[in-house]
Amino acid sequence: MKAKQGVVDFLNDILTNELTAINQYFVQAKMCENWGYERLHHKLRDLSTDEMKDAEHLVEHILYLEGVPNLQRLGTVQVGENVQEHLQLALDLERNQVSTLTQAIAHCARVEDFTTRNILEEMVRDEEGHVNWVETQLEAIKQIGLEHYLSEQLRD
Amino acid sequence: MYVCLCKGLTEADVQRLGRLGSTAPEVLITVLGLDEDDCCGRCARNIDRLVDLATGQRTRIAPKPVA
Numbered sequence: 001m002k003a004k005q006g007v008v009d010f011l012n013d014i015l016t017n018e019l020t021a022i023n024q025y026f027v028q029a030k031m032c033e034n035w036g037y038e039r040l041h042h043k044l045r046d047l048s049t050d051e052m053k054d055a056e057h058l059v060e061h062i063l064y065l066e067g068v069p070n071l072q073r074l075g076t077v078q079v080g081e082n083v084q085e086h087l088q089l090a091l092d093l094e095r096n097q098v099s100t101l102t103q104a105i106a107h108c109a110r111v112e113d114f115t116t117r118n119i120l121e122e123m124v125r126d127e128e129g130h131v132n133w134v135e136t137q138l139e140a141i142k143q144i145g146l147e148h149y150l151s152e153q154l155r156d
Numbered sequence: 157m158y159v160c161l162c163k164g165l166t167e168a169d170v171q172r173l174g175r176l177g178s179t180a181p182e183v184l185i186t187v188l189g190l191d192e193d194d195c196c197g198r199c200a201r202n203i204d205r206l207v208d209l210a211t212g213q214r215t216r217i218a219p220k221p222v223a
Binding site: 076 | 157158161166198202218219220
């Protein structure tokens with residue numbers, strides 16, 4: 001099925017963000033594993049996997065719309081030097097993705113591509129869940145202190 | 157945070173170079189090796205951020221800590 005004007009470009013922008021997120025979460029997960037934070041390691045690795053599933057869905061949908069999925073392009077993979085920086089950079093990444101998704105959803109409504117819009121709405125719900133998780137972690141650090149928070153991350 | 161993954165450079169590395177006098181964009185690119193083949197060049201595209209770090213105009217690139 002041929003895509004409506006601008007839809008594939010938006011899908012590719014979202015795909016770029018997803019591909020960036022897969023790598024960013026993966027390296028953050030592995031750094032946390034290396035530091036002994038098993039709990040965070042698993043959570044971040046799961047987030048990486050979530051983003052990969054989204055990427056798969058996007059690639060399939062771009063092909064369905066007879067577009068070319070751009071797997072070449074990658075955003076800046078932002079890597080922190082400690083857990084707190086990782087979380088703040090994750091928040092940056094997720095907020096950016098939510099904003100791109102919201103614009104894309106509005107565009108799909110304008111050009112009346114409701115199938116794509118539905119897919120993206122499901123995706124933005126997941127991403128908002130991720131934003132919420134990161135915000136909760138940062139708030140917990142604020143309330144109980146970094147050391148207490150980190151000691152809770154040592155065991156899964 | 158890491159400012160260049162290809163070279164494994166952190167904010168502190170750039171600040172250290174800045175204190176030693178490397179603050180001009182082209183100097184930073186050469187000294188840090190951002191124009192070499194094993195660097196993808198993405199960090200050099202935002203060289204102004206590194207210049208700000210080196211000159212001390214900003215103390216960090218990473219978002220501000222919440223706690």
